[in-house]
Amino acid sequence: MRIPLLAGNWKMYKTVTEAVEFVRGLKEALAGIQGVEVAVCPPFTALYAVARELQGTGMALGAQNMYQAEEGAYTGEVSPVMLKEIGCRYVILGHSERRQYFGESDEMINAKVKLALKHGLTPIVCVGEHLKDREAGNTEKVVGEQVRRSLAGLSAAELAGLVVAYEPVWAIGTGRTASPEDAQQVNAFIRSLLAEMGGQEAARQVRIQYGGSVKPDNAAELLGQPDIDGALVGGASLKVESFAAIVRAALQ
Numbered sequence: 001m002r003i004p005l006l007a008g009n010w011k012m013y014k015t016v017t018e019a020v021e022f023v024r025g026l027k028e029a030l031a032g033i034q035g036v037e038v039a040v041c042p043p044f045t046a047l048y049a050v051a052r053e054l055q056g057t058g059m060a061l062g063a064q065n066m067y068q069a070e071e072g073a074y075t076g077e078v079s080p081v082m083l084k085e086i087g088c089r090y091v092i093l094g095h096s097e098r099r100q101y102f103g104e105s106d107e108m109i110n111a112k113v114k115l116a117l118k119h120g121l122t123p124i125v126c127v128g129e130h131l132k133d134r135e136a137g138n139t140e141k142v143v144g145e146q147v148r149r150s151l152a153g154l155s156a157a158e159l160a161g162l163v164v165a166y167e168p169v170w171a172i173g174t175g176r177t178a179s180p181e182d183a184q185q186v187n188a189f190i191r192s193l194l195a196e197m198g199g200q201e202a203a204r205q206v207r208i209q210y211g212g213s214v215k216p217d218n219a220a221e222l223l224g225q226p227d228i229d230g231a232l233v234g235g236a237s238l239k240v241e242s243f244a245a246i247v248r249a250a251l252q
């Protein structure tokens with residue numbers, strides 16, 4: 001039984017004050033909720049304050065990125081050791097915005113995934129095709145390559161414990177969502193690929209989210225698909241009301 005993971009990726013939004021205020025509201029909105037896992041992924045600057053605010057709630061903390069080294073002269077970067085100490089359970093890796101604006105390759109993401117796992121962080125590994133890939137009928141080819149390369153060399157147990165987020169790039173922040181059927185098809189494809197890489201049991205356990213314009217009014221249908229085990233939510237995770245509504249939709 002896979003517990004759905006609803007994770008809010010705040011991207012470069014929210015000061016420390018705004019982040020703390022949000023978490024206080026979210027705690028109230030979701031008090032007593034069971035059967036789903038909820039995580040928030042604030043900018044680095046708010047991680048510590050949010051970690052304190054989340055204590056004792058069962059909600060998890062995630063970071064949006066990390067560097068592929070434990071320490072060193074890497075100005076501006078943050079290591080998995082630092083994220084673990086601060087209380088992160090998750091780290092988003094390979095988000096399409098990292099791939100697009102910061103030149104992250106599958107090989108770099110693979111190094112990050114391995115180091116995150118070494119330090120007890122659970123990677124949320126993002127994959128997804130561009131519109132031109134989908135229109136050319138290349139979705140599975142592109143997503144398949146990203147999965148194989150980003151997750152190369154992982155053991156079956158490591159694959160089983162991962163979170164993969166299928167995020168079609170054309171659906172991110174655009175208001176254009178993949179249909180539940182299309183999202184289900186790609187998530188099922190990713191699961192079959194993971195079965196090839198790590199065996200049936202790993203594929204049965206791994207959680208595969210959908211992300212891309214998930215909103216309160218489309219969440220239930222997306223989350224009701226058999227291979228969609230939660231959502232990675234951008235814009236709609238910035239307001240307590242909409243994020244809480246998406247979390248509740250996972251229980252329907």
Ligand SMILES: O=C[C@H](O)COP(=O)(O)O
Nearest residue numbers: 009172173212213234235
């Ligand atoms: O990580 C989250 C995704 O980029 C989705 O963002 P969005 O919900 O604003 O489309």
